[in-house]
Amino acid sequence: MGQKGGRDAFVSQGFDTWNKKDAFRTHVGGVDSFHSKSREKCEFLMREKQAINVVLRRQTEADDHKYKVRLRVSIIVARLLLKTVLLSIREEIDQDVFALLVDESSDVSKKEQMDIVLRYVNSLGFVKERFIGVVHVKDTSSLTLKNAINEVLTSNKLSFSQIRGQCYDGANNMSGEFDGLKALILQENDMAFYVHCFAHQLQLVVVAVAKKHDGVSDFFEQILLVVNVVCASYMIDLEGQLEIFYHSCIKDDRFTSLKGISNLSRLMVSTGKHRYYPLVYKLLKLSLILPVVTASVERCFSKMKLLKINLCNNIGDEFLNDALLCNVETEALVKVENEKVMERIQKMSARRGQI
Incomplete structure (x- = not known):
């Protein structure tokens, strides 16, 4: 173990040996001295971007951004699926x-x-x-x-x-x-x-x-x-x-x-x-x-009551419509071809490559 320089001179006793050349050298001490460790902590404090908590927070923010991007893409794909379902109904008529x-x-x-x-x-x-x-x-x-x-x-x-x-x-x-x-x-x-x-x-x-x-x-x-x-x-x-x-x-x-x-x-x-x-x-x-009863419409309301409950009463109108369409028109949703969805995504904006 090397000599551990440093003491509480600056906080309690004061420093009164300015005329002695070795006083500062003794105070600084070796690598593991109190002075060296304090200086290291000060440098870390001055280099905040390299601090571990900052780095972790930066990674978390990046992951959060990627998650939001994936979520946004998933929502876009889901809505494209719904538009494809409506398109298939429109084409049938x-x-x-x-x-x-x-x-x-x-x-x-x-x-x-x-x-x-x-x-x-x-x-x-x-x-x-x-x-x-x-x-x-x-x-x-x-x-x-x-x-x-x-x-x-x-x-x-x-x-x-x-x-x-x-x-x-x-x-x-x-x-x-x-x-x-x-x-x-x-x-x-x-x-x-x-x-x-x-x-x-x-x-x-x-x-x-x-x-x-x-x-x-x-x-x-x-x-x-x-x-x-x-x-x-x-x-x-x-x-x-x-x-x-x-x-x-x-x-x-x-x-x-x-x-x-x-x-x-x-x-x-x-x-x-x-x-x-x-x-x-x-x-x-x-x-x-020529319809006889509105049973199909009543079934839609039954589905809506299962989707929009007291715990989820803040569902927006657009989201409710999309969710209800998915739950009611399951037959048409299953028939949607992946190629048609990818084609619609491709037409949304210019892309570097084809999907």
């Missing part, structure tokens, strides 16, 4: 017709939310009911609801002119004859036939058709009940097509065991008859898209 199912309810934070579901027949003849969004509305007046619906449809490149059916509850703001949502949409499109969600007559017709084994014959007996919704100029052509189609079906074994008009729709597409009898198929689609 394209310029075809659909029915509108709407209902509104308050969430756990007492905010009025409106769920929108579209009912349509896809290119394969299958009836689909797709949730396209939940919208926070400041009030439940019919005009406010109409404007919100128009905004959602426009954002998905759809329009009121494509609506052939609308289904709501019996509240006056929804089904009022003069100033309800039904009336406002009918002013935009007089072909948007309104069906109360408790319209059991249409439901009984569908059930009756579904129970018949000789579904084709019964189908045409029931379908004549809704022929009056077709433009009069098509009546003669439609009647002619119906008769020809009927006789072609009774001679085709594939049409002898139908269980309902939805099966007839799919079978017409798979056999190509929807191209030969377009008016019959159009009438069939109109019958299929």
